[in-house]
Amino acid sequence: MNIGSSSSLNPSPGPITTSNVGNNGPSFAAIGNQTSNNSSTNTNQSASNANNAPVSRERIASWITELLSSTTREAALMELSRKREKVSDLAVLLWHSFGSVAVLLYEVISVYPYINPPTLTAQQSNRVCNALALLQCIASHPETRTLFIQANVPLFLYPFLNTKSSTRPFEYLRLTSLGVIGALVKTDETEVINFLLTTEIIPLSLRIMQSGSELSKTVATFILQKILADDSGLSYMCETFDRFSHVAMVLGRMVLQQQREASGRLLKHIIRCYLRLSDNTRAREALRSCLPDCLKDHTFDAVLKDDASTKKWLSQLLLNLETPAAAATTNAQQQSSNSAVQQHNQTSSTLEIG
Numbered sequence: 001m002n003i004g005s006s007s008s009l010n011p012s013p014g015p016i017t018t019s020n021v022g023n024n025g026p027s028f029a030a031i032g033n034q035t036s037n038n039s040s041t042n043t044n045q046s047a048s049n050a051n052n053a054p055v056s057r058e059r060i061a062s063w064i065t066e067l068l069s070s071t072t073r074e075a076a077l078m079e080l081s082r083k084r085e086k087v088s089d090l091a092v093l094l095w096h097s098f099g100s101v102a103v104l105l106y107e108v109i110s111v112y113p114y115i116n117p118p119t120l121t122a123q124q125s126n127r128v129c130n131a132l133a134l135l136q137c138i139a140s141h142p143e144t145r146t147l148f149i150q151a152n153v154p155l156f157l158y159p160f161l162n163t164k165s166s167t168r169p170f171e172y173l174r175l176t177s178l179g180v181i182g183a184l185v186k187t188d189e190t191e192v193i194n195f196l197l198t199t200e201i202i203p204l205s206l207r208i209m210q211s212g213s214e215l216s217k218t219v220a221t222f223i224l225q226k227i228l229a230d231d232s233g234l235s236y237m238c239e240t241f242d243r244f245s246h247v248a249m250v251l252g253r254m255v256l257q258q259q260r261e262a263s264g265r266l267l268k269h270i271i272r273c274y275l276r277l278s279d280n281t282r283a284r285e286a287l288r289s290c291l292p293d294c295l296k297d298h299t300f301d302a303v304l305k306d307d308a309s310t311k312k313w314l315s316q317l318l319l320n321l322e323t324p325a326a327a328a329t330t331n332a333q334q335q336s337s338n339s340a341v342q343q344h345n346q347t348s349s350t351l352e353i354g
């Protein structure tokens with residue numbers, strides 16, 4: 001994405017699909033509340049027009065106040081989540097409004113009893129996803145992000161990430177929860193990564209990477225990629241053999257799955273994870289023997305044919321994993337090629353001068 005892109009994951013009918021994933025990664029603005037698929041085309045058009053209309057500060061303040069009443073809360077949650085991209089300081093207003101964050105957390109924990117056994121309904125899922133979308137808004141804003149993690153709010157979402165039911169209400173719940181974590185890591189702040197490293201987000205993400213839907217896998221892999229991108233995250237992941245081997249095993253299984261049903265977006269994040277791991281000396285040595293063969297040959301050429309960046313990252317990964325002798329030969333060949341080009345350019349310049 002540009003993972004910070006603010007394209008629409010606004011409430012839209014129907015299941016989440018990979019169309020919600022941009023060229024550079026998942027679009028977290030779109031991972032949020034999901035509504036049931038029972039509206040007519042005219043109703044959808046009217047809702048879209050209303051969603052794009054300007055919204056007054058008085059109306060926003062009124063919806064925030066309505067969060068405090070159980071009779072008006074559900075409608076207020078829906079309206080605020082729909083308008084969150086239209087109000088730049090909504091996160092600040094929510095955080096500093098009396099009772100608002102407490103209400104959002106209440107909505108989250110109120111569905112815990114329906115996780116096990118898995119009895120969560122679509123209506124319950126939609127409602128809590130609206131609350132999660134507003135928490136994502138708070139996680140994304142620079143003025144509230146630090147307060148958000150200092151209050152340990154992400155921990156309230158982890159029970160949702162730990163669910164296993166594949167039904168649509170649970171899938172939306174996992175995906176929207178991942179969107180909140182994704183909104184945190186996309187900022188590339190070491191403070192965020194250090195906080196997440198003290199939690200269970202890595203094993204939770206790895207489990208979803210193996211068993212989630214394609215979009216959930218993509219967001220979870222992006223989260224892992226962003227954790228690895230930070231030096232403290234890379235160091236943590238490669239600190240023990242058990243940690244590294246678990247990550248390498250999951251990535252390897254995902255690559256094998258990609259042979260059967262390839263997704264360029266997901267494969268991109270997998271390769272970025274491998275490439276970052278290769279920056280660690282011990283991990284690089286291990287990857288030389290455990291990198292899947294299908295990444296070394298031309299298995300994914302068709303999938304990556306229009307993705308120059310990912311092809312470049314894959315080439316760099318393979319170069320990083322070459323043995324020192326092979327790498328020296330490759331570098332010598334590149335230097336020889338560069339020298340030949342320079343000589344050719346000099347000769348051409350001389351002829352032109354003559």
